[in-house]
Amino acid sequence: MQTTEEYKITDALAAFVEEWKDKPGNLIMILHKTQEEYGFIPRTIAIELGRMLDVPLAKIYGVITFYHFFKLEKPGKNQIAVCMGTACYLKGGEDLIKELENLLSIGVNSTTEDGQFSLEAVRCIGCCGLAPVLTVNGEVYGKLSTDDLPAVVAKYTE
Amino acid sequence: MAVKNYVLVCGGSACESAKGNDIYKSLLHQAEVQGVSNDLQIVKTGCFGFCEKGPIVKVLPDEAFYVEVKPEDAEDIISENIVKGRMVDRLLYKEEGKKEYKPENIKFYQKQKRIVLRNCGLIDPESIDEYIARDGYLGLEKALFELTPQQILDELKKSGLRGRGGAGFPTGLKWSFTQRIDADQKYVVCNADEGDPGAYMDRATLEGDPHSVIEAMIIAGKCVGADKGAIYIRAEYPLAIKRLEIAMDQARERGLLGDNILGTDFSFDLEIRLGAGAFVCGEETALLASIEGKRGMPIPKPPFPAAKGLFGKPTVINNVETYANIPVIISKGGDWFARYGTEGSKGTKVFALTGKIKNSGLIEVPMGTTLREIVFDIGGGIPNGKKFKAVQTGGPSGGVLTEDFLDTPIDFDSLISVGSMMGSGGMIVMDEDDCMVDVAKFYLDFCVEESCGKCAPCRIGTKKLYEILSKISQGKGEIEDLQKMKDMGQAMKKASLCGLGQTAPNPVLSVLNAFEEEVLEHINDGKCRAGKCKDLVQYSIDESKCIGCTVCARKCPVNCISGDRKVAHVIDQSRCVKCGACYDSCKFGAVLVS
Ligand SMILES: Cc1cc2nc3c(=O)[nH]c(=O)nc-3n(C[C@H](O)[C@H](O)[C@H](O)COP(=O)(O)O)c2cc1C
Ligand code: SF4
Ligand code: SF4
Ligand code: SF4
Ligand code: FES
Ligand code: FES
Numbered sequence: 001m002q003t004t005e006e007y008k009i010t011d012a013l014a015a016f017v018e019e020w021k022d023k024p025g026n027l028i029m030i031l032h033k034t035q036e037e038y039g040f041i042p043r044t045i046a047i048e049l050g051r052m053l054d055v056p057l058a059k060i061y062g063v064i065t066f067y068h069f070f071k072l073e074k075p076g077k078n079q080i081a082v083c084m085g086t087a088c089y090l091k092g093g094e095d096l097i098k099e100l101e102n103l104l105s106i107g108v109n110s111t112t113e114d115g116q117f118s119l120e121a122v123r124c125i126g127c128c129g130l131a132p133v134l135t136v137n138g139e140v141y142g143k144l145s146t147d148d149l150p151a152v153v154a155k156y157t158e
Numbered sequence: 159m160a161v162k163n164y165v166l167v168c169g170g171s172a173c174e175s176a177k178g179n180d181i182y183k184s185l186l187h188q189a190e191v192q193g194v195s196n197d198l199q200i201v202k203t204g205c206f207g208f209c210e211k212g213p214i215v216k217v218l219p220d221e222a223f224y225v226e227v228k229p230e231d232a233e234d235i236i237s238e239n240i241v242k243g244r245m246v247d248r249l250l251y252k253e254e255g256k257k258e259y260k261p262e263n264i265k266f267y268q269k270q271k272r273i274v275l276r277n278c279g280l281i282d283p284e285s286i287d288e289y290i291a292r293d294g295y296l297g298l299e300k301a302l303f304e305l306t307p308q309q310i311l312d313e314l315k316k317s318g319l320r321g322r323g324g325a326g327f328p329t330g331l332k333w334s335f336t337q338r339i340d341a342d343q344k345y346v347v348c349n350a351d352e353g354d355p356g357a358y359m360d361r362a363t364l365e366g367d368p369h370s371v372i373e374a375m376i377i378a379g380k381c382v383g384a385d386k387g388a389i390y391i392r393a394e395y396p397l398a399i400k401r402l403e404i405a406m407d408q409a410r411e412r413g414l415l416g417d418n419i420l421g422t423d424f425s426f427d428l429e430i431r432l433g434a435g436a437f438v439c440g441e442e443t444a445l446l447a448s449i450e451g452k453r454g455m456p457i458p459k460p461p462f463p464a465a466k467g468l469f470g471k472p473t474v475i476n477n478v479e480t481y482a483n484i485p486v487i488i489s490k491g492g493d494w495f496a497r498y499g500t501e502g503s504k505g506t507k508v509f510a511l512t513g514k515i516k517n518s519g520l521i522e523v524p525m526g527t528t529l530r531e532i533v534f535d536i537g538g539g540i541p542n543g544k545k546f547k548a549v550q551t552g553g554p555s556g557g558v559l560t561e562d563f564l565d566t567p568i569d570f571d572s573l574i575s576v577g578s579m580m581g582s583g584g585m586i587v588m589d590e591d592d593c594m595v596d597v598a599k600f601y602l603d604f605c606v607e608e609s610c611g612k613c614a615p616c617r618i619g620t621k622k623l624y625e626i627l628s629k630i631s632q633g634k635g636e637i638e639d640l641q642k643m644k645d646m647g648q649a650m651k652k653a654s655l656c657g658l659g660q661t662a663p664n665p666v667l668s669v670l671n672a673f674e675e676e677v678l679e680h681i682n683d684g685k686c687r688a689g690k691c692k693d694l695v696q697y698s699i700d701e702s703k704c705i706g707c708t709v710c711a712r713k714c715p716v717n718c719i720s721g722d723r724k725v726a727h728v729i730d731q732s733r734c735v736k737c738g739a740c741y742d743s744c745k746f747g748a749v750l751v752s
Contacts, residue, residue, distance in 0.1 A: 024469060025431075025451035032393060032432050066453040066610075067434030069393050086356030086553070086586050087512035089600055098737070102715060125394065126171040126358035128512035129209030129519050138396075140175030146739070 007042040017052055027055065027063055031070055040071035076111040076118030078156040081135045085124030088132040092145070096132055097121060099146040103153055116157070163198040163240055164218040168279065170205025170362060171397060173212035177229055178202075181213055184232035192236050201288075204366015206279040208266055210518040211251060216279075221261035224249040254538070265538065266517050269531055271498060271524045273506045274482045278366030283401050286408040289369040295414060297488035301377045302422055305488070307337055310381040316492025318504030319484070323349055323440075323477030324555065324582050324657075326503070326570040335464035336382040336472045344384035345468040346375050347449070347475040350391035350398070351433045353440040354553030355604060357584035359508040360478035362520050364391070364398035367482065368405035372428065374481035376415065377488060378474050379426040386427060388468070390445050393432040402430060437554075437608035441656050442475050444610070455610050456656035477582070479508055499525035503569030507583060514589040516541045523568070530564040533587060544589040548672070552581030554601045555661030557668025558594065577668050593690035594673040595680055599627040601665035609658060616659025619650040623666055630677065631691040633684040640670060640677065689751045692736040696752050699740075701726040703748035710740035710749060
């Protein structure tokens with residue numbers, strides 16, 4: 001999804017940059033704060049950060065693209081993350097993803113047209129005892145079968 | 159005034175996500191309503207380990223162990239257990255087939271020994287007072303006021319502690335390298351990147367007992383002469399991060415962290431640095447590059463971080479679990495620690511026991527415990543009457559162990575000698591429904607995605623191995639592929655720059671070794687005995703068993719099952735996507751897999 005929205009440096013981000021500005025190796029921490037503020041790393045902000053920190057944009061993008069955690073595109077309003085750690089994989093994590101792809105009519109690592117849901121696969125979230133698990137906006141659903149998924153999605157559908 | 163009862167509520171990730179916090183609040187509310195708030199203390203603790211049966215609530219001193227508790231159960235726990243002094247029978251954990259509850263009979267805990275997890279599930283991780291009440295910061299006091307750096311090293315060496323991050327390097331020796339060097343600046347770093355995709359030992363330790371790691375890092379600073387430290391932790395662990403931050407603030411308030419610790423001339427402070435989802439950043443040189451704000455790519459060793467680490471300065475880097483052992487080694491002595499474990503591997507090991515196992519959870523056992531004891535005594539065996547097939551240790555760097563190796567005592571050296579490795583502590587049990595080609599493919603897929611691409615043997619080798627495995631899983635493999643994979647694996651082991659590429663072939667090689675017959679079946683007979691490799695299975699309906707209930711037809715996502723009510727159904731093979739939904743939904747065993 002292309003975003004045309006304008007983004008401005010928030011006060012919280014500005015304060016954070018000020019605090020970290022002179023610490024060596026600050027870039028990754030500042031990118032984390034950026035993603036916390038906007039849900040992803042908007043291009044205009046990346047450019048602005050480059051100026052504030054006096055770091056070439058290419059280096060910033062080099063770092064963003066190396067780390068899976070950073071997102072370059074705006075995620076859906078509701079973020080579904082299906083665990084594909086070993087325990088969840090063995091207990092059917094892949095079936096959950098397939099069924100969600102069906103239900104939402106999108107592929108993994110993408111966002112629905114209306115921006116309501118995005119779907120991603122993640123690694124172990126530390127709840128292997130409840131495998132297979134997924135999270136929606138951070139809330140964990142465990143011991144799932146594909147039959148449970150329509151109800152989970154419905155909970156977040158407007 | 160001491161309270162009469164303690165109610166411990168699990169606040170570990172698994173239980174917390176299953177309404178742990180609501181249970182905690184309901185208990186507080188019920189205690190208030192029933193007028194017993196002054197008779198008890200309700201504590202939210204770290205993981206009890208028995209996550210499978212969570213959420214868990216424990217009442218002391220009665221030793222009542224309640225499992226699968228719901229917020230509504232709070233009323234009974236307070237009115238029965240606290241007010242009337244009798245346990246709530248329906249919530250108590252009972253061994254299979256037993257009607258009675260006896261705390262000492264819980265098999266899950268009988269063979270465990272908790273050193274690393276000594277406070278996990280016992281104290282409130284957000285309270286430094288509770289940590290101190292359980293002898294916390296006693297090791298630090300000893301290190302500051304009684305021991306010289308050399309004596310700290312001596313205790314560590316006597317303890318026999320080896321690194322728990324995977325490689326098993328002796329910790330005392332590692333510290334001594336950094337201690338010996340004269341430098342204007344040294345660092346202490348904690349590796350909390352926990353990259354194994356099926357493991358959560360470090361996370362549980364940090365969530366349940368953050369002070370134990372902080373205390374150890376201060377001791378390390380004192381020993382090697384460092385005044386700064388960093389904890390590199392995955393951003394995916396928000397609860398652990400929060401608890402670490404709280405613990406660090408508390409330690410600063412008490413003068414345990416910061417300038418002039420406990421009035422001495424020793425100063426040390428800590429910072430949290432967040433990982434960003436790259437497995438290779440668990441490798442120590444890549445991790446240090448990441449803290450420096452760069453792309454996390456490994457560099458060749460030597461020089462080792464002990465001599466040239468963070469920002470080029472001598473750096474002690476250890477894993478979370480390694481650190482968590484250290485405060486008690488210092489306070490109780492290296493000899494005490496060395497009483498546990500085997501000749502070459504002292505102490506205990508924490509494992510995340512998961513997969514096809516009845517009691518999935520977090521366990522800590524003395525080194526030397528056998529796999530059989532873990533899988534069948536602690537883990538309770540395989541659920542649903544299925545047959546044990548293998549146990550995988552060492553994650554993407556490790557291997558599978560078959561029934562023949564169940565009596566192997568677990569330690570660093572014995573696991574390597576039987577073709578796997580200790581790894582960081584993931585232990586995944588597989589049953590007859592798991593296909594070994596599929597499992598190897600899963601790990602390779604992980605390595606393809608996580609290879610940083612810096613060196614060719616790993617970048618290309620992981621891809622090639624994955625492609626061959628995919629081919630085999632589609633029934634298109636050839637006999638020569640086996641040798642090809644073995645040769646390629648050996649080449650990767652020798653020529654890759656870092657541990658990721660050097661160990662990436664292990665899961666495949668160990669499957670080829672232990673399950674050759676099953677791999678050959680895929681190649682020669684186009685058959686997947688576990689029914690996992692979709693291209694090799696076919697679903698059909700047995701006319702004589704099908705009663706025409708229509709359930710499967712309604713479940714099929716592509717509507718390729720037809721048939722009238724009460725008449726045997728038929729699958730249109732040309733449209734079947736082999737999802738297995740029909741097989742799972744037929745209550746009459748009429749759907750066949752072949
Ligand atoms: C690809 C790769 C990933 C690693 N991941 C981790 C990890 O997640 N956690 C960890 O503690 N060590 C990890 N290690 C091992 C570290 O490089 C290092 O040996 C360890 O942090 C040393 O601490 P220890 O001596 O206390 O084990 C990894 C190594 C490699 C090669
Ligand atoms: S072995 Fe793999 S992960 Fe390690 S440096 Fe080479 S390409 Fe990167
Ligand atoms: S669910 Fe089983 S019994 Fe029912 S129609 Fe399908 S195959 Fe026949
Ligand atoms: S396996 Fe799936 S697609 Fe094939 S017939 Fe059964 S339900 Fe339909
Ligand atoms: S593997 Fe999914 S939560 Fe651990
Ligand atoms: S999270 Fe509660 S027992 Fe593990």
